[in-house]
Amino acid sequence: MAVSSSHTSEIKASPEQVMAAIAAVDRLPEWSSAHKSVTIESTHPDGLPHRVRMTVSIIGITDEQVVDYQWNGTESMSWTLVESSQQRQQDGAYALVSTAVGTSVEFSLTIDPKIPLPGFLVKKAQKMAVETASKGLAAFVAKTV
Template identity: 30%
Template sequence: MAEHGTVTVELDATPEELFAIVTDLESYPDWVDGIVEVEVLEVADEGLPLSSRMTADVKIRTVSYTLSYEYEYPTVVTWTSEPGGDVKLIEGSYRFEPIDDNTTSVTYELTIDPGFPVPGFMLRSAQKAIIAAALDGLRAQTER
């Protein structure tokens, strides 16, 4: 059973600054709560990651999964899990829409299907916590 969520916040940063932060995958363990390790597996000619292997502590267990990425610089970063990981499906995106010179509307969208039995309330709680951790961490990165 998949759980989907979307949250939009305003951050004091440009889309270009936000794009640079979220495409620096190897820094995720430093600012995204729950991400334990990231290994970039493939990089495009322009230096953007095309795939990565992530390990996350999701409280009930540690899971690893491989994500593939697509980009529309500087406004969209999307990812989709590849078959074979500990999680059946992870799809998500960051979308950056400028509001003014230094304020951006950030929409974070996430769909998760763990592929193993999890009570619905726990899955919803975990999905909300993942979104909150990502956006709180992103906000903290912009304030550095």
């Protein structure tokens, strides 16, 4: 069964700076402890990542994933799972809105594991993903600005 979550946080940087950090997909392991390796297999004509292969380990489960990224300027990006050893579905997105103090960042994620997992484990994995998407990204943006 697919489960979804979302979280909004504030980052003290411009939407351009935040999106530049998000677009540095190959650097995900620097700010996401779940991402063990990332390889960009193809890019869009503008050079932004399109198809990306990654190894992700969360709550003791390692997953080999291939995802396709879509970009909408500095407003949003999303990804869709193409292949996975552990999931039937994964859809994620970041939506950015400029604010008086920086950027409001909304992160959303929907996952559907292939194997039945207890609800508490799925919630724990979601919580870890949301914390990484907010705190990890904010720390990475601060380091790269």
